[in-house]
Amino acid sequence: QAVLTQPSSLSASPGASASLTCTLRSDINVAAYGISWYQQKPGSPPLFLLRYRSDSDKQQGSGVPSRFSGSKDASANAGILLISGLQSEDEADYYCLIWYSSAWVFGGGTKLTVL
Amino acid sequence: QVQLQQSGPGLVKPSQTLSLTCAISGDSVSSNSGTWNWIRQSPSRGLEWLGRTYYRSKWYNDYAISVKSRIVINPDTSKNQFSLQLNSATPEDTAIYYCAKEGYGLDLWGQGTTVTVSS
Numbered sequence: 001q002a003v004l005t006q007p008s009s010l011s012a013s014p015g016a017s018a019s020l021t022c023t024l025r026s027d028i029n030v031a032a033y034g035i036s037w038y039q040q041k042p043g044s045p046p047l048f049l050l051r052y053r054s055d056s057d058k059q060q061g062s063g064v065p066s067r068f069s070g071s072k073d074a075s076a077n078a079g080i081l082l083i084s085g086l087q088s089e090d091e092a093d094y095y096c097l098i099w100y101s102s103a104w105v106f107g108g109g110t111k112l113t114v115l
Numbered sequence: 116q117v118q119l120q121q122s123g124p125g126l127v128k129p130s131q132t133l134s135l136t137c138a139i140s141g142d143s144v145s146s147n148s149g150t151w152n153w154i155r156q157s158p159s160r161g162l163e164w165l166g167r168t169y170y171r172s173k174w175y176n177d178y179a180i181s182v183k184s185r186i187v188i189n190p191d192t193s194k195n196q197f198s199l200q201l202n203s204a205t206p207e208d209t210a211i212y213y214c215a216k217e218g219y220g221l222d223l224w225g226q227g228t229t230v231t232v233s234s
Contacts, residue, residue, distance in 0.1 A: 038220075045226060048223070048224075097220050103164055103180070105164070106161060106162040
């Protein structure tokens with residue numbers, strides 16, 4: 001089982017909110033990890049959006065709008081990227097990342113379609 | 116403002132060494148707070164972290180298990196850059212390669228270099 005699991009795709013309407021999940025393998029407790037989130041558009045490298053560990057330990061990427069926010073769902077053992085007020089420019093691939101077992105580990109990514 | 120500029124060949128023959136360089140501006144490869152990474156991305160493997168180098172009174176390296184026997188990441192303090200060498204390349208190493216600076220995660224990325232391993 002993969003360390004980080006993301007749904008392969010998600011669709012949402014302009015102006016709505018989108019909640020992207022990153023589920024940690026069941027033996028890895030989400031409470032112990034900071035989860036970083038990235039946006040990637042075709043032909044460009046991933047862009048750091050934010051890192052979230054807790055409400056008191058979170059960092060926003062430089063110039064990243066506040067409508068991008070992070071949280072956790074302990075019951076689902078998952079990190080969440082919430083994008084509010086969706087815009088067409090938010091259509092992209094989104095990846096999560098943690099430092100686990102002496103390595104950076106990426107999720108498989110979620111393709112967000114805004115339509 | 117920190118920037119990372121990658122360079123290196125886009126075509127490598129099988130069994131040869133894949134070599135890339137990441138030049139740093141606005142920061143120092145030997146700073147005690149910087150950590151410098153290599154990542155690759157392919158359709159079959161997604162985003163895959165390869166390894167990193169950093170200086171904390173001495174140099175350290177960490178490598179992904181999947182490439183540990185074939186990889187070397189070296190800092191070059193004279194040119195303020197760091198390099199990736201991946202030995203015994205195979206077609207499975209065909210990917211877009213990125214360098215990145217660690218911060219809260221992998222906060223700043225180079226532009227990417229598409230490398231094809233083919234004869």
